[in-house]
Amino acid sequence: MSDRQQTSAKVLALIEPFNKKGVTVTEATRFAQDLEWDSLTVLDFVANVEDEFDVLISMNMQAEIETVGQLVDALERLVAARGS
């Protein structure tokens, strides 16, 4: 698996405990519309993602992230920036 695939797999695994509606999740899945997460669920999920990747995802950044794929892309950038 490439780095991006690994990131994607980790994100999908982190989504599962919050996927109460049992939606089939792909990179095109939208957090607000498809998973119907409220603000508290988002907070808990983001905290788990931050812990897993040891990064900070500010609310400013979250506002730009609508889909699972966009989150994976953002994480790739954040992890690369941290390593540099």
Place this chain on the structure above:
Amino acid sequence: MTDLFSKFDPIIQQREALLETGLTDPFNLVMEKVESPTVAICNGRRTILLGTYNYMGMTFDPDVIAAGKQALDDFGSGTTGSRVLNGTYAGHRAVEEALKDFYAMDHAMVFSTGYQANLGVISTIAGKEDYIVLDIDSHASIYDGCALGNAQIVPFRHNDLEALEKRLKRVPEGAGKLVVLEGVYSMLGDIAPLKEMVAISKANGAMVLVDEAHSMGFIGENGRGVAEAQGVIDDVDFIIGTFSKSVGTVGGFAVSNHPKFEILRLVCRPYVFTASLPPSVVATAATSIRKLMHSADKRAHLWENSRRLHAGLKQLGFQLGTDEPQSAIISVIMPDLETGAAMWEALLNEGLYVNLARPPATPAGMTLLRCSLCALHSSEQVGEILGMFTAAGRATGCIS
């Protein structure tokens, strides 16, 4: 043409559905006459007020009223200008002196509302490259201050020490850090573990701002708030407060020992680009603040009221926001908005006003009946209040 108001359709429908059931509109109450800090006439009926922020009952204090009348006579009804132009009168300086004495701090800056104090200070001091780390349950004025500035906003789970520390450690090296906390969180009436949180913030090189709006006057040895009560006020960089709660009028302020604090008067837009408070308002505020310094008896009675109401409601079987009374706010958790609105109306019919609070103001989508006590509620009134809760609770099926 797209109607810009169509985005409000869901809330319009929810409101209409609620009112169709015949309920009184909880967000449209008019007080026809106000008799005292604890009693008003609503819909022609004498009503005990248990949903104001008049914690110390200063609104009808004779000295406070006299000071306001004198200022109206001496300085007129308004300043018609900004603090930095023609809007600073002797009274504005006097109330800032009163705040410096009250908090024992070097600087005090008065804004036209508490909302503007948070909006102004937060948006001005945290800039584009800086990080604001804040409790997720922060007041709207704090979030709006964050939105008005350009800083990176990082929320953490309510009162969670580990979550705060983790986030602070992940802020990029060299970035400015501001931690924003509240002394009392006004929805559930719970307090923050400021002792630990301020220590964590300082250990990680952050400045700390604490909003003490709901603690002034009765928490801490000198009524300076939760930071004083927990012994960390000297490590707090900025305290934000308001005149619209314990002080009993309207206005907001920031106090600080930061040596460069005064420059905010020139760079803080919500301070500069608005009219200053009317002379009568700053005169009542200054008088009230100085009286609050010597209000130990009232403070003790307020705590007694809070403990008694908390214990009484708990015994009746209501679910409360905190296990123990932590402030002058006792929050009753309702199962849903419909039951909350029905209970609110039943209490009003009994002759009791409380606040109905619902999302987005409340955490976790809760509907709350928020009770806030006053130092001037008599022991008899607290007894009456418990009787009203019993009757209304049984009538609506909230308790058995």
